Every structure is written in C-alpha cells, then in structure tokens.
Amino acid sequence: VKPILKLSFNYLFFCLCFSLSDTMVSLRIAVIALLAASGDAFSPSPRGIYSTTAARSSLSMSSGEYDFDVAIIGCGVGGHGAALHSRAQNLKTAVFAGGDVGGTCVNRGCVPSKALLAASGRVREMKDAAHLESLGIQVDGEVKYDRQGIADHAKNLANRVKGNLEASLVGLGVDVVEGRGVLTGNPHEIKDEVTGKVYTAKDIILAPGSIPFVPPGIEVDEKTVYTSDGALELQFVPEWVAIVGSGYIGLEFSDVYTALGSEVTFIEAMDTIMPTFDKEIAKQAERLLIRDRPIDYRTGVFAAEVTPGIPGEKPVTIKMIDAKTKEHVETIEVDAAMIATGRVPNTKDMGLEEMGVETSRGFVAVNEKMEVLTKHEDGEVVPNLYCIGDANGKMMLAHAASAQGISAIENIVGREHKVDHEAIPAACFTHPEIAMVGPTEEQCIERAEKEGWALGKSQGNFRANSKALAEGEGVGIAKVLFNKDTGKVVAVHIIGIHAADLIQECANAVAAGTTVQELSMMVHTHPTLSEVIDEAFKGAVGMSSH
Secondary structure, X not given: OHHHHHHHHHHHHHHHXXXXXXXXXXXXXHHHHHHHHOOOXXXXXXXXXXXXXXXXXXXXXXXXXXXXXXXXXXXOHHHHHHHHHHHHOOOOEEEEOOOOOOHHHHHHOHXXXXXXXXXXHHHXXXXXXXXXXXXXXXXXXOOOOOHHHHHHHHHHHHHHHHHHHHHHHHHOOOEEEOOOEEEOOOOOEEEEOOOXXXXXXXXEEEOOOEEEOOXXXXXXXXXXXXXXXXXXXXXXXXXXXXXXXXXXXXXXXXHHHHHOOOEEEEEEOOOOOOOOOOHHXXXXXXXXXXXXXXXXXXXXXXXXXXXXXXXXXXXXXXXXXXXXXXXXEEEEEEOEEEEOOOEEEOXXXXXXXXXXXXXXXXXOOEOOOOEEEOOOOOOOEEEEEXXXXXXXXXXXXXXXXXXXXXXXXXXXXXXXXOOOHHHOOEEEOOXXXXXXXXXXXXXXXXXXXXXXXXXXXXXXXXXXXXXXXHOOOOOOEEEEEEEOOOOEEEEEEEEEOOHHHHHHXXXXXXXXXXXXXHHHOOOOOOOOOHHHHHHHHHHHOOOOOO
C-alpha cells in the first residue's frame, strides 16, 4: 500500500503544478484529500501547523531524536522544491512559511508579473493595426481594457498557484508551520517567531528569499513611488512613469506600461542601457523594446532623491546626479516612479550572528554543496546548516533556488551533488522575449583567452523561420557560443518570439556537455521556432539549414 500511496501523491503533485484549470485543480485537490483520508485524514494540528499525520508517521525516517529530519526556513520556490525532494527521500520535513507560502515568485514576482505581461501583451497586439492587417485581420473601434480586471487577473493567478503549492505540501506530508523560523544559536534548533516554540531538526535549510533594494535618498510609499511589490498591484496606469534600473524587472514593466498607454523614462546608473545583458542582444533589445516605443532613457546618472506625489494632484519629483562626479544633472516630475534596482537577501534578524555566521551585504556564504560557511573568505562549514536561493547570492532566480534546494537534500542524504549554475537558463518576458544560458559573449572572449581555447560563434535568424514569419514575428536572433576545440556549447543568447521556451534545449545541451557536432545532426520539427536554434547549431559546423 505504501509504494502505491507514495506514487499517487507524487503523480498528483505533478498534475497540480502543471494544470491551472479551476475544475481540474479542484478535482485533484479533492482526490489528494480522499487519499489522505484513507490514511486517517488531514488533521490540522495545534501550534499553527498543517500536516497529514498518517503520511508523516508512515513515511518518516526520523529516529525521534529530533522533531524533524529536515526543517526549511522559507516557503518560496526554493523552500518548496527542497521540501518536495525531502519527502521523496522519506524524510520527516517541516517548512516555516512565515505566512508567505509561495514566497516572492508566486506572490510578488514571477507569477503575477507574467499575468500582467500576458494581459497587456494582448492589448498591444490588438492595438497594432498594421500587424493585424498583415494577417488579414481588422479590429473596428477602440481597443479598451479594464485596469482593475488586469490587476485582478494577476492577483487571482497568484492566489491559485499559492493554493496549489500549499496543497501539494500538505498532500505529501510536509508540516507547514505558519510562523517565521529563526535560528536560536543552538545547533539543530529553530524558533517559531509567532508562538515562541522551539523545534529541532537534524538538518536545517535556510531559504528566506530576498526583498526589493531601495537606494538611499529614495522614499517609497508603494503608491506613486513603488518597488515591484507595489507595481504588481497596478493601482493606476500613470501617463508618465520613470523606472529606476534597466534590468529584467524594469524591462518587463516597461513592456506592461507602454502596452497600456504610458510613457516611460529609464534612469540607469551604468553608462549603457541594459548593462547586464549580452551587448549584441542589448543592442537588438534597444531597437525592438525601446526605440519603437514611447520610451526614453538617461544613463550614467543616479536617482539621488525621489519624493512621492499624489495621483492626479502632485507629481513625483526625481533629482538626478552624475554617477561619477555626483553633480546635479537634471530634475524631472513624473506621475509615478518604479524602483527596479535589484534585490537584497531577506536574512536580517534570522539568528545568523548567534550561529557565528558573518554575512556580506546580507548574503550568506555557502560552498558548492550549499553548506553554510562562517564567512565568505576562508570560512568554515557550519554543520547541518544549508542556505539556498537568493540569500546565498549565487544566482537570484526562482528555478535556481529550487535546484539548489534539491541539491541540498541530495547532500543531506549522502549523495554528493553540485549545481552547475552556468547551465541554468534565464529569461526576460518582454515582447519579444529575451533568454540566455551561460556567460555573455564578452565574458566568453575573456574566458577563452585566459584558459587558452578558441571561441566559436554561430547565429540563427527569426526572419528566416517559417513559423515566426507565419506569426508576423520575424525579428530577433539566436546566438550560439561554443568551444571550437571541444565543440561543447558554452552559452546561448536569444531575442525573439518565445525565446524563453527555446532556451531550454540550449540549457540542456550546456548541462549535458553536448557538442555542436551532435546537435547539428538532431532533427527539429518543421515548421517550428526551434529551427532557429537548429540553424545556429548547423552553422557552427559549416552546415546550412533549409
């Protein structure tokens, strides 16, 4: 019975994660409840813990020396991934959710932002008369949208996914402690800040995530001057919005705002717009995402002072200074300002100091096994303590956090594992999308010179792709960078329709060490966008793509 029950829970979790149909989600949650009922039902325990006592008692390997085998502080994508893998290893597992199941990604990040991008993207498409006419479509009358409806779409999606995550944890027998967990200073101990109760665990995983970084001099009211947290609520659509920072978050919101009718001004401290992107891709993005839209930008300047306003009554004031000389450059008045200057670890007051752990700007030092070190330089391993996700600063992406969580569990059970961060893809969900895996071309050139190997480069074009042309989306490129000596793919950068989906094949190639020679002989479905990648792979070995 036990193997069947375990398989059923794993299958149901898979279904929960990948179906957003209200009916199907309700059905699957009902079936999980039915399965749990067959083993003594879901019994909410006192102390603010949700659990399935039957699953916990039958599948746990805890000897009784500790309350749990594994306790995870934080319940974002990283903590959730670690918890699921912990239960797959039959470990008695607790998650200290801190009232935030799903974390930043689900509640204030990846998930709701994609809802805003999807809705605003439809508005952009329907307003693009020339594009529609090229497809033989005409739209009579004005294209309108309901701001609150779009905001509700984002909020409802976040709540739905959050519910799915919580149901999957409970269904798999994870104890979900509602309070925030903090370290006590004693090994193996975690305190629930809400109740004050102290729990013990053989191994502890820190997964507290991150919070928006607000530079000095900027006053945030989350109404007219806001971080991504406030922006996702879409309280109003400003006529003119300044976005401080031109990274992933800033670019995505510029896409949303311009689609809904706003004018955007980027304020970037670096000398170039989109400074962290591959330069060739950034140049294409500047043409496709900025130049043809109501967007301008200032580079090499700090937003030294930002003062909130009152919607419809008083403007937001932004004083800019030169990034190098610190001299005043310009002051502008806008309707709103979004602060997209990155994120910082949410590690304050976690009890790290009591454990002898020194942080650097809040980041926790870890080794390749995700074990916590006492400090960044020549630090020693803190036994039975791990840190994953944004808090360790290795790669501040939700799926990277999940991979690190799984890796930590692998190391906990004695199977040594290290995450290959250079094989983890990233994406910016603008229209068109940008995606990448591995270093930028500039970084690859430096690495090749330093390590003594020859860098190869090949490119595929969306303008030569039948599927892209059928969609009327023939702009963009896919660039493959590879080691000429070994043939292995080092990096891939894409800008174009569905780039975020196309990058996965490339990330898998990097992870597996697949060569361009091998990739060039793999068959891609015709006609699909994947043939853009196929063209680049074939070009790397001197072949031509039809």
